[in-house]
Amino acid sequence: MIRLLAGRLVQIAVTLALLSFAMFLLIGLMPGDPIDLALAGDPRLTAEDAARLRALHGLDQPLLTRYLAWAAALLRGEFGYSRLFAQPVAQIIGPALVSTLVLLGAAVAVSALIGLSLGALSAMRPRFAPFADAIAILGQSAPSFWLGILLIIVFAVTLGWLPAGGAAEEGGWEALRFLVLPVATLAMANLAAYARHSAAELTQVLRAPWITAARARGVAEMRLLLRHAAPNAAVPVLQVAALDAGSLVGGALITETLFARPGMGKLIYDAVMGNDTNLALVALLLVALVTMLATLAADLGQRALDPRLA
């Protein structure tokens, strides 16, 4: 267990190092550096000023030197500044991460609840299976930004029940109202995987001899499902959760951008659009780290549930 954990942590560190290196080089190819932008904003700057500023910020150094200096600073916990927001990156990222985790947590809860119910329903009632299957395929195939727009049209524009975007100034019920549509959008895209895998898994488990034995003893169907079948189907479902962590975070980028909801996804998008290299990279690495840790947690959860895996 300890060896496995250590191995996975090393793998995460290597992945992050490779990702940061590749991204830093590629962003080096992005049009314009911060000094070009300063030049565009202030006509009084001369060519000498530009050269002096480049030297001051180390932008005249080769890309590799810049990468090593930047990575070393990150490892010391210095995240640098955001050009776009004119604030330390650490200050911007904190609240954004909390907001995104709230969104993701709610979306996982909703999609697991609905997805698992659909899966259980189609495993217990084979006549319902084609419908659950169709819902799963539709949910998996519909682009989530389109679903989001449709939800806005129905619930924000036509019915006027919920806000079309943004975030509440303060917490409480008002904040929940702002959460409904983004969570629904994100959950619709992700419940499909839960539904398909739990249906497949439960169907298989329900055929097992011990289920027949339990049925013969007169165990009620509901108890059969929850007590005897569900725990055995939980492992593959956690596996789906682990595999889906990445696409869930990707979905958060879409929903946050679509609903103008502050969070890590929108931060990355805004930083990329605003040429804010440092913010984009730090936010991307943090999101990747959180995703990989979530995957690791789901893997460990599987092992805790099923001793045969450990």
Place this chain on the structure above:
Amino acid sequence: MRLRFGLLLLGLLAAGGIAAPWIAAWLGLDPFAPDLFNRFAPSSATNPLGTDDLGRDVLLRLLEGARVSLAVGVATAVAATVIGTGIGLLAAWRGGVVDAVLMRLADGMLALPALPVLVVLAAADTGRIGLPRGEAASDIIRIVAILSVFGWVGVARLSRAAALSVLARDYVRAARALGASELRVLLRHVLPNIAGPIAIAAALTVAGAILAESTLSFLGLGIAPPAASWGNMLANAQDLVFSAPWVAVWPGLAILMAVAGCTLVADGLRR
């Protein structure tokens, strides 16, 4: 059943895309010419699905979008399948350190949140490495290249697993005993026998590529207007939810059809 329905959906879209120029000529409309006096027209005999915010015919732009989106999907799948199969075969055949390094790399790619990485990748300036920006053809090449970076992983994992089981079969040992070269063993004996799993992975790659392209285009990082893509047709639909909500319906349905079609084909192949 699933396979047929999936192929039917994809066939309809492909036929529409191929026939786009003739349909445009038949309707007497240009999918790229703005007509500001005819914005947001409802559906009529001249504009079967109405017009968009610049007065362009929505049906024709959908068909143009089918060409772009399907081309991106198929091209990405081809590139990802070739690279992925090569890497999968190499890993299964060499084993040892090569296998471990390649598969850890695949694991790492799989664990990453693809979309945020793609967003950052899509913003990198390809102008500096020789691909001009803003033209439809170079946009397509750029998107296919970016999507292939992630696309090969699924194919590589599936083809490696399939190749491992085939390499242990008796007929492979027999071929080796008869003196067949390793290349011949891989290409003549292993590859044809792992074609099934590869086809499934390829179909799923097409679905993923179409979704990813539409998402990037929606975010303004993919295919740039005036070229039509289902994603960029939806890009300003969000601003129009109050004035012209119907604009949002058709491109999304087209994406849904294409992606569901590929998923059904993959499902059908699996059974």
